[in-house]
Amino acid sequence: MSGRRATSLACALRTGGDALFRSTLAALVIAAAGFGAGSAVAADPLTMTARALLDGHARLGTWMAIQVDLENAGQPVSGELRLTGGVQGQTRFGTPVDLPTGSRKRYTLYAQPPAFGDHLEVAVVAAGKPVATRQVAFVAADPSQLLVGVVAERPDRIIGDLGVLAAPNTVPPAIVALTINTLPERVEALSAIDRLVWQDVDASDLNPAQLGALRGWIAQGGRLVIVGGTGGPGLLSAFPDELLPYRPSATVDLPASALGTLLGELPSTATDLTALGGPAGAGRPLAIVGDRVVAAELTFGNGSVTILGFDPTTPWIADSKADAVIWRRVLPTRSGSAIFTSGSDDSQLVNAVLSLQAAALPPIGGLFALLIAYIVLIGPVNYLVLRRLGRRELAWLTMPVLIGVFAVAAYVFGASLRGTDILVNEVAIVRGAPGTDAGQGQVYLGIFSPGRGTYQLEVPGGALLSTPISQETGGMPGAGSLDVLQGDPARVRDLAVGFSSIRTIRADTPLPAPNLAIDLRLENGHLKGTVTNHSSSTVEGVAVVLGASAATLGDLGPGASATVDVVAGAGGDPFGQPLSDKLIGQVFFGDPGRSTDATSRAMTRRAIIDQLSFDPNFGPSGMLNADGPVVLGWGSNDPLAVNVEGREPRRTGTVLYLIPASMRVQGAVSFGLDLVRSTVVASDTAVFNKGPRDLNFGQGSVTVAYRPVSFDGSIRATRLALQFNAGADQFKGGADIGVGSGTIEPVGPAPTSSPGTGPNFDGLPEVDLFDRTAGAWVRLPHLGGGVPVSIKDPERYVDPTTGSVLVRFVNDRTDSVGFQFAVRIDGEVR
DSSP, X not given: OHHHHHHHHHHHHHHTOHHHHHHHHHHHHHHHHHXXXXXXXXXXXXXXXEEETGGGEEETTSOEEEEEEEEEOSSOEEEEEEEEESTTSOEEEEEEEEEOTTOEEEEEEEEOOOSSOSEEEEEEEETTEEEEEEEEEOEEEOTTOOEEEEEESSHHHHHHHGGGGOOTTSOOOEEEEEOGGGSOSSGGGGTTOSEEEEESOOGGGSOHHHHHHHHHHHHTTOEEEEEOOSSOGGGGTTSOGGGOSBOOOEEEEEOGGGGHHHHSSOOTTOOOEEEEEBOBOSSEEEEEETTEEEEEEEEETTEEEEEEOSOTTSHHHHTSTHHHHHHHHHSOOOOOOTTSOTTSOOHHHHHHHHTOGGGSOOOHHHHHXXXXXXXXXXXXXXXXXXXXXXXXXXXXXXXXXXXXXXXXXXXXXXXXXXXXXXXXXXXXXXXXXXXXXXXXXXXXXXXXXXXXXXXXXXXXSOOEEEOOHHHHHHOOTTOOOEEEEOSSSEEEEEEEEXXXXXXXXXXXXXXXXXXXXXXXXXETTEEEEEEEEOSSSOEEEEEEEETTEEEEEEEEXXXXXXXXXXXXXXXOOTTSSOHHHHHTOOOOTTOTTSOHHHHHHHHHHHHHHHHHTEETTTEEOSSOSOSSOEEEEEEOSOSSOOEETTOOOEEEEEEEEEEEOOOEEEXXXXXXXXXXXXXXXXXXXXXXXXXXXXXXXXXXXXXXXXXXXXXXXXXXXEEEEEEESXXXXXXXXXXXXXXTTOEEOOOEEOOSOOOOOOSOOOSOOXXXXXXXXXXXXXXXXXXXXXXXXXXXXXXXXXXXXXOOEEEEEEEOSSSXXXXXXXXXXXXXXX
């Protein structure tokens, strides 16, 4: 029966239902296609997640790393990962992506956060259209705010303690808990962090790129503080010896009395601790038990690594004033100096690029001669010639012709001065280290175009490209939108350059530095030693800078060596004569003793030195922001082989090589004003302000640690001299503080309070010194302004391992006090 019905249906279809069958089949196909399309949309074949490393913390003008994970379950996707950033949001950063079907890939995009807002939108763009987007949140720190990262098994304990870093009238520090997988793999993306605290986390979990970035971050000015906890020394085994002040090898018993120098006055609840100890290493010991170092500090490049082998979150430390003393000592406030220019004002470097000779105004003499010739020919000469020919009516013809001729002549004159070639001018700072040719560069590229044009640029080496911060925030000339495609090479697309103008781009990338062998020592008040060039090229204008003192050594050819011998502390007022005057000398336009090229080169070099020695909070200084000697040298090459598509540009370049060095200290030494650093370690006043040389505060007290620049060995203090408001006489003859009124001694223990009354208030506070031997504060007789004094038994107050002195200024009046204070430490270093 069923067979007969099927046969009948088939016949019906064959005889008269062909049209109905075809329309029904088509409807079914369309419905199936629509169902399939709807399923594909619902499945979302491209999955995207994105996050900013460093737990989303960044700083204006610095790089932040954004990690993007992509999974493609659909059709292949080829395009770009893009976001818009930069201080004013005018730079588009991108990187190529290629996602075959079934692929999972991780990309890292580097960007600079905008000045306004708290998120960025990351998009996958294919065929010019976004196919997936995600919002990435970030937090931008204040430019002057201290940003401390904590990598710890229990970060909450340390974060709670670090609240003591806050100071009156300052932006509270930002303290953020980090994990190893939030640390970026490029040093540029670590620059937002100022300090990093490490506790009870296995360093072997760092991958090689992260460890390299951490090393570079320290060399450029970062401070790593490793503290003891519940873990053993094996957790630090992955850190190389060059980064550790000593290698912890075992757990040792630590008497509380051994921490008096580090913690100041110990509380009555102090008990013995356990600590990570080890044999002495390359660092300067801060605390020693027997023959084992339990705390030490190592200067590495322009930064430092400190190991506190004990746990500073121990209750008797965390609940006492010692907590503030130790944390403020190892985590000092953020310096405003531009030695690490990321995130700071870079206007002087930009001006050095813009001062390109080809972009300068034409010589006034040539313009004046052309103008005089034009006036003479179109006026008297034209009239006299036509009158002699008796055809003065031809002036209607000759005058336009002469105007056209001189217009062409002016154009030819300008073109001959500026040329027709594109010119790439590079101004670079390359930070290196002794004994290696590896460095980290910050390059400012100037693209000069004689005519209006749009160019495609390629920069090799995977450089991170951006607009200089001063052009985005300060309205300097040459700013504009930038389209950057990251990778190797990095590309700038459609760079628009106006007529006879310069566009400036900043590039951050690893660059080679000269391999210099540096052997320096501070001996009998002189910085002595040698600098040897082991590289294959000449290093020009080599100089050694220590504090405000500078020694110029001249050019060093391959294999050449120069001797250093300069009086340490003889540089004068560190906020007096600019450092560029000492290294380059005065430069004037039109100087008959210099060629035009030599003048331009000297002006560029001065601008670089002025940038590095400029403090945006306090103005120019005569020092670099460094804790020891720094070797400077120059190159005239262009460090980045910038390629301009379809053109062969002319190239010029100026490179400063900056290599922080260590020094040994031997024999008799004197640490004066420019060789002594100060750190506020405690304050209980509501009104407080500290400048480079002065201190102002209201009722209350401020404790300051004064310490010499880093040195190896121990010091036996023979003299401790103090002086309020020394003035100009303080710097004569390289001696900061004279004998003055002679030796004084404390009048007794520091009182817990003073009446704060009396008829002769001179605006200066009382001074307490911390007596290391007694473990207590002692009060000095009242010190007058401008009167230098020496302290009896200085070894009681000067720590032999660090040379540091703790000074407490006390003001019990309601009136504020303001003053300058100088410390000089003399002694024998062994």
